Amino acid sequence: MLAMNKIKILGTTAFVIAASIVITSCKDRRSTGWQYAPNMYEHIAYEYDQANPNFKDGKTAQVPPAGTIPIGFKRFDYPNNNAGYQLASTEVTNPLAANAQNLADGKALFTTFCSPCHGVNGQGDGTVVQHGYPAPPSYSKGQSSRGGAMKDLTDGKIYHTITYGVNAMGSYASQVAPEERWKIVMYVHQLQQQ
Ligand code: HEC
Structure with missing residues (x-):
């Protein structure tokens, strides 16, 4: 029984080796071999970094036309300076409904993205600060570096x-x-x- 099994195993191994030599010994080394679903190898669409004769500048990746925005994109036309900060403060208000679900989502997001520095209670004592990072002012008791109390910061600010x-x-x-x-x-x- 054992001898028979050994012969079978040897036979199978020899067959597998022979078969792989036949399959891999194609002359064209760049050939992908047998293709299942060839469109996955030879794209009909242009790759974005590929030359493209259909456009004037010969590139596939085109810059969007001036003044266009992606679908779903929300504009925030307040520049990154003090004037933009002050203007946002007077003009921008939260568009979301003040309900328990939004507040709970806000808490989860704050805990993930902000609490490492600001602390879970917003007191400026997060774990990063405990390791030497400059402490942000407390939201309830601190002063903003841009003037005024932190507790008075508006939606826009x-x-x-x-x-x-x-x-x-x-x-x-x-x-x-x-x-x-x-x-x-x-x-x-x-x-x-708080
Ligand atoms: C890497 C640490 C860090 C993280 C993370 C962080 N902050 Fe801050 N934050 C600071 C520091 C430091 C200041 C104080 C900066 C200053 O005024 O000089 C600050 C200031 C602020 C202020 C006061 C701005 C003002 O006008 O005075 C607000 C509001 C604020 N952060 C909100 C957030 C929110 C919301 C998040 C999460 C999305 C966040 N921060 C994440 C470090 C951080």
Whole structure:
């Protein structure tokens, strides 16, 4: 029985080796071999970094026409300077409904993105600060470096800060989408009262 099995195993191994030599010994080394669903190898669409004769500049990746914005994109036309910060403060208000769900989402987002520095209660005592990072002022008791008490920061000022950052705080625009920023703003207002 054992001898028979050994012969079978040897036979199978020899067959597999022979078969792989036949399959891999194609002359054209760049050939992909047998193709299943060939469109996956030879695209009909242009790759974005590929030359393209259909456009004047010969490139596939085109710059969007001036004045256009992506679908779903929310504009925030307040520049990253003090004038933009002050103007946002007077003109911009939270478009979201003040309800328990938005507040709970805001709390979760704040805990993820902001609490490492600002602390879970917004007192400027997050874990990063405990390791030597410059402490942000408390939302309820501190003073803003741009003037006024932190507890009086408006919707627009907080949104502007999340979008652009300020001094030691970087921009969170690429991590937190506009709607998420507004949920966070809602929760920061709650922390201003602590
Ligand atoms: C890397 C640490 C860090 C993180 C993370 C961080 N901040 Fe800050 N934040 C700071 C520091 C430091 C300041 C004080 C900067 C200054 O005024 O010089 C600050 C200031 C602020 C201010 C006051 C702005 C003003 O006008 O005075 C607000 C509001 C604020 N942060 C909100 C947030 C929110 C919301 C998040 C999360 C999306 C966040 N921060 C994440 C470090 C951080």
